[in-house]
Amino acid sequence: MTKNRSAPKNGARYIAESFKQLGVSHVFFMDAILRPTLVEMEELGIKRILTHSEKSAAYMADGYARVSGRVGVCMAQSVGAANLAAGLQDAYLHRAPVVALTGRKEPMLRYRNAYQEVPHTPLYASVTKASMDVAEARELPHLLAQAFRQATDCSPRPVHLDLNGLGGEIIEKGEVTNPNLPPAALGRLPVDRPLATPRAIAEAASRLSQSERPVLVVGTGAIQAEAYEEVLAFAEQLNIPVATSLGGRTIIPTTHPRHIGTVGTYSAPPGNRLVHEADLVIFVGCHAGDQPTNNYKVPAQGTPIVQIDLDGQEIGRNYPDVTGVWGCPRQALADLAEKNIARPEWLNWANHVAEVVGAWRADMEPLSQSNAAPIRVERLCREISEALPKNGVLVADTGYSGIWTATMLDLPHAGQSYLRAAGSLGWAFPAALGAQCGAPDRPVVCFSGDGAFYYHLTELETQKRWNLPVVTVINNNSGFGQGTPKVASFYAGREGGNPAEINRFGPTDFAAVARDFGVEGIRVEDQAELGPVLKDAIAARKPVLIDVVTDIHPRAPEAWEPSAA
Structure with missing residues (x-):
């Protein structure tokens, strides 16, 4: 008696069914990549999140992966491969399980000045555990499983699959003759781990x-x-x-x-x-x-x-x-x-x-309760701490957003999560949208400076389109606050000059910008309004941006240094 074998299917259907089997609920992509596959995904109930940049797609997949423990998937066509690779840096540094798929020009166009084409493998070498070329559809059962296996093992990190065809169309049209689906367990971080001796x-x-x-x-x-x-x-x-x-x-x-x-x-x-x-x-x-x-x-x-x-x-x-x-x-x-x-x-x-620790916290208490105007960031952090629900997710950007939230923002409940940028300015807002996709029943709050938010504010349209109930809090001080003293020090002893040109910008009313995108925008300049606005916005479970006007001059707590030997 011969064994029953699955009927052959094309690459598009195989990829979609594999993602479903692996527990992928969302894919994040920049057009145009795997379009027939995306059609198949819709039939299987996988949500297809079209973004406004390849880096945003990577950041969303990263946030999704971190909060859910499942593999985040991001995709881009051939010409967008370089941008997608740049977006994987944070996932690589943080060790998040992400699989990135790109298209590439077919082999006969290689090394012949193909329009918009550069070699992809070098781009992904420093931000992935592996970058694998998929030349034929029949390779999919092996390589797709391997990508998810490597992404989720004991040292999780991104893995890249480079698909034959500008948008992967050669792989999609090809036949998978033995379409065994990957084991479902490969779609998330392992439950069973090696035990210490x-x-x-x-x-x-x-x-x-x-x-x-x-x-x-x-x-x-x-x-x-x-x-x-x-x-x-x-x-x-x-x-x-x-x-x-x-x-x-x-x-x-x-x-x-x-x-x-x-x-x-x-x-x-x-x-x-x-x-x-x-x-x-x-x-x-x-x-x-x-x-x-x-x-x-x-x-x-x-x-x-x-x-x-x-x-x-x-x-x-x-x-x-x-x-x-x-x-x-x-x-x-x-x-x-x-x-x-x-x-x-x-x-x-x-x-x-x-x-x-208690003495230091007591010293900081007056700052966290300050009624100063413009609003002090210590007060902003306190109000977010008190407003964030017991199952809330806080997503913080890098630089001063990371320092402020790491030192002055308490997360007192066991069910809360903290996701932070591993170094890429502008990561937090797209990552927060991805985190909301990965944890749809949990309140997600994004903490971003204005300098970081400028990077990907176009994703407000994505947030509105998918009705993602992230509450984004902008620490709006019209500049890069972290570097202000350093820039000023370089002007010491000089007459004249304009240090503001180096790290100041705006002012911008981000609440008005959000409203133009169809997202509720609230501007806060009075500290007394902060707490009620935050709590109401989180409770509303809808897209909200809170633009908080703060003072650029107060310094975040500085790390203690041991004395030189």
Whole structure:
């Protein structure tokens, strides 16, 4: 008896059915790519989000992936491939599972000055784990599954498929003779992960037992492994404080007495100071790069380290004297907690940490309640903290948006999420729209400066078209506030000159701009209006932009630096 085999189908239908099988609910694209495939997707219930730039499509797929744990899909035709590649930088740096599809000119046009064509593989080399050429439709069952497999493994990152045909039409028209669909499990971050060995746990437990001032530094990897309960239990049972990278925020509530705050270059002063005081640092799903370590100075080089990570390449990359624990952060922390009993010294250390953090928070309280005009950003952060629902998602841009929200905006509820730009200015607004697609039942709030929002404000039309109920808050100070003092310092001792030309712009009424796109726009200049406006906008569950006029001169908290040796 012969085995039943699926009937052959064309590439367009196979791609659409594969996406459905893999749990892809939305695709983000810039015309013109895979048009017949998009028609097939509609029949299967997959939403097709047409954007106004390739970078926006990539950012939306990134936000979708981060909040849902599923693979985000973005697509562009041949001439848009370079722009799409540029948009993958944030997903690559953050380790988000994204699959990017592009078209390319057919082989007979290669190396012959084809109109609008450049080689794609070099463009994607630095922002993907793999860039694979799809020459024939019959390759799809293998390469599509492989792309999703690589995107979601223990070190998730974007993967690129370059499809034959300007818009992938050669692949779409081709026949898939053996159209077995990819395993559904490849469509999201893995549930089952490699487990750390008993030997590694024993070595880490031994090192922990010898410390007096241990601290956890938790990163994105712990969020992706959903190690929330394990981190909280570890901190509470053993009285060990928790610091985080930006990507690790919300692993425990930011108001918890064991929470130090963010550490590194985007840290409030207590974060770096306290991690520097620790005599053992346990990195959990944190790559220990220059940002979360304040340029590899916090902790100091030579500090004893335990590093727990699913990506074995990261263990020991940036610090010596590391006890490595390769495996699932959830399991490793639970096992490590079982191997240790809280020491009295750890409680004393935890109380010291809580006192230092509490004193700093008390010092900041007057600023967060300031009635000054223009509105201070500390007050804006406080009002967002109080308005964000218990299941809310906060999406923050890079630069000062990242620093302000990392230091002055509390996320006190266990069900809240924090997504942040890994470096691309303008990322937050498209990413917030993608996050809303990935978590349609959760309130999403975007925090962006005016300088960042200018990048992709055209996506207001996309938001209106799809009725995505994101509330976008613009910290509108008519300039790049982060660099204002630095620019002024370059003019010191000079007569005349115009520093404003370097980093000031506007003023722009973004509420009026939003209304022109059909999105409700509200301009706030009085701090007393902030709280009610925010709460009403979030509760309305519709597209809203809140343009908050703030003061450019107040400085965000600056990271503490250890004294030079």
